[in-house]
Amino acid sequence: MKGFQAQEKTGIIEIDRKTCKGCDSCKAFCPTDAIEGKYGAIHKIDGEKCVSCGQCLINCPFGAPQDTVDVVDQVIDKLKNKQVTVVGTIAPAVRVAIGEEFGMEPGSLVTEKLYGAMKEAGFKVLDTNFTADQTIMEEGMELIAKIRHYALGEPTAHHLGPLPQFTSCCPAWVTYAELYYPELLPHMSSAKSPMMMAGALGKTYGAAEIWQVAPADVFMVGIMPCTAKKFEASRPEFHSAAHYWQTQGQSGDYPDIDVVLTTRDLARLFKKLNINVRTVAEYSDQDNPLAQYSGAATIFANTGGVMEAALRTAYFVITGTELDVLEFKPVRGLQGVKEAAVTLKDAKTGSAVTLNVAVAHGTKQNVKPLLDEVQAGKSPYHFIEIMNCPGGCVNGGGQPINPMGTSWLDKAKAVLPWA
Amino acid sequence: MARYDYVEKAVKVTRREFLGIVGVAGAVLWTGAYVATDLVQDRTKYIKMRAQGIYKDDEKAKIRQSHNNQAVTDVYKKFAHNPLSHLAEELFHTN
Ligand code: SF4
Ligand code: SF4
Ligand code: SF4
Numbered sequence: 001m002k003g004f005q006a007q008e009k010t011g012i013i014e015i016d017r018k019t020c021k022g023c024d025s026c027k028a029f030c031p032t033d034a035i036e037g038k039y040g041a042i043h044k045i046d047g048e049k050c051v052s053c054g055q056c057l058i059n060c061p062f063g064a065p066q067d068t069v070d071v072v073d074q075v076i077d078k079l080k081n082k083q084v085t086v087v088g089t090i091a092p093a094v095r096v097a098i099g100e101e102f103g104m105e106p107g108s109l110v111t112e113k114l115y116g117a118m119k120e121a122g123f124k125v126l127d128t129n130f131t132a133d134q135t136i137m138e139e140g141m142e143l144i145a146k147i148r149h150y151a152l153g154e155p156t157a158h159h160l161g162p163l164p165q166f167t168s169c170c171p172a173w174v175t176y177a178e179l180y181y182p183e184l185l186p187h188m189s190s191a192k193s194p195m196m197m198a199g200a201l202g203k204t205y206g207a208a209e210i211w212q213v214a215p216a217d218v219f220m221v222g223i224m225p226c227t228a229k230k231f232e233a234s235r236p237e238f239h240s241a242a243h244y245w246q247t248q249g250q251s252g253d254y255p256d257i258d259v260v261l262t263t264r265d266l267a268r269l270f271k272k273l274n275i276n277v278r279t280v281a282e283y284s285d286q287d288n289p290l291a292q293y294s295g296a297a298t299i300f301a302n303t304g305g306v307m308e309a310a311l312r313t314a315y316f317v318i319t320g321t322e323l324d325v326l327e328f329k330p331v332r333g334l335q336g337v338k339e340a341a342v343t344l345k346d347a348k349t350g351s352a353v354t355l356n357v358a359v360a361h362g363t364k365q366n367v368k369p370l371l372d373e374v375q376a377g378k379s380p381y382h383f384i385e386i387m388n389c390p391g392g393c394v395n396g397g398g399q400p401i402n403p404m405g406t407s408w409l410d411k412a413k414a415v416l417p418w419a
Numbered sequence: 420m421a422r423y424d425y426v427e428k429a430v431k432v433t434r435r436e437f438l439g440i441v442g443v444a445g446a447v448l449w450t451g452a453y454v455a456t457d458l459v460q461d462r463t464k465y466i467k468m469r470a471q472g473i474y475k476d477d478e479k480a481k482i483r484q485s486h487n488n489q490a491v492t493d494v495y496k497k498f499a500h501n502p503l504s505h506l507a508e509e510l511f512h513t514n
Contacts, residue, residue, distance in 0.1 A: 059462070096472030107468030109476055134494065136485035138511050141502040168513075190512040200510040205498045240510050289490040295477030296485045302470045312484045326483055334463065391466035394473065402461065 009234040019064035026056035031363035053172035054227035054397015071259040079122040088123040089198040093225035093301035093393040100400040101267035112282035129293030131197040139191035169193040171232035172388035199256025203241030222260040225396035233257040262398025303361035303392035304331035320347035336366035362390035
């Protein structure tokens, strides 16, 4: 595996040879042309090219691509172990999709039921929405520092990366950039994704201040709409909590996020424990500071969400007043590339700056033209949000498959010999 | 600048080609009921439904901006000092 580091999990998505019909559909959804095989022949994924996004998996009409990393039983064992504090960190997109696995309509918002089910299973919660808010503070301040310096001409004491700044919360996008556009990496925000911030925060502040347990006894479980998050959690650079405690005189090494469950995996875990998300007692987790989140955090699940959340905060920080209409319509919706311009009047100096932003989702179709523009030094933007999956994380590779009940496979089951 | 629309490449299964894979009986059932664009159309439908659920979560939220999340402010007050502080860089950024 040339393009990857030693401890990283690769081969997360593999095509089952027995199931694949060679129909080529997956190729139409794969952002990196990682799928090989002639039409009609069994297809195979080239691990050197794959970014683990799972788009082939959720779009194959035969259900041939598989997620090979299954940690459901391992998490159940940890939940039974009284020595261990098992903390689930739930991405925003999970709360509008997991209901589908229990017979609810797509889009049903089940946050309180999900908290109830997590409690019943024995999880503590550090909501990824909480660290999404924190991501806006870190990534937003990074952007604001660049705007103050490059656009408003303020001097800076720190090294700042170039504009446009790219969002860094989608691991499939980050891997895509590493493999195919390494020269653009200085544009990537240095902020970790909300999941990785949750890992580092849970095993430092969470362990010490909130749960008051030894950090090594905290087992962090990412609960994600995304197969690429399994890859992200395995990256060797994400051992920040252990490194922090080493500077405080403790020994021991452990990853910030121990394992990742997809939305589908979590539904399987609940079913194994006889917990039904549809009927479970609701729970609001009001006393848990790490389950508090703003509306800005939850919209991270949609394409344009990170941008909208960042603009709400950037606007306030630069102008000193809150936006009066928070809904930022130009970055919403399913258009491939969305752009917007916002004029901000700096409260400190009185000078105005117009912030140009772009949002792209669906690496397969929409990302390359934007990147080529940046590469050519012609990008008119200050900030670019990129999500690998069409529609953003709500349509991630770890989400329930074909929730409308219209999958080819489901329809075909009754009549076709192989199904 | 140019705008790029949200268009999926059509999936390459035609009725004739399908004969080779599933045989006559299968192909007739198949291509009658399941054209490739169904997949993308259905997907667009559930993407929109899930996205609506998310926007509902935003609308009903008591606070709607990240900088107004008091619990996040507490993390900085009690622990990480302020965004982009040395400790914040160490824990919340890659280098
Ligand atoms: S879409 Fe599925 S069945 Fe068709 S070639 Fe790809 S993996 Fe095989
Ligand atoms: S997981 Fe994503 S990148 Fe990998 S083969 Fe499937 S669609 Fe392509
Ligand atoms: S868009 Fe979301 S679900 Fe898709 S790969 Fe990126 S982080 Fe994962």
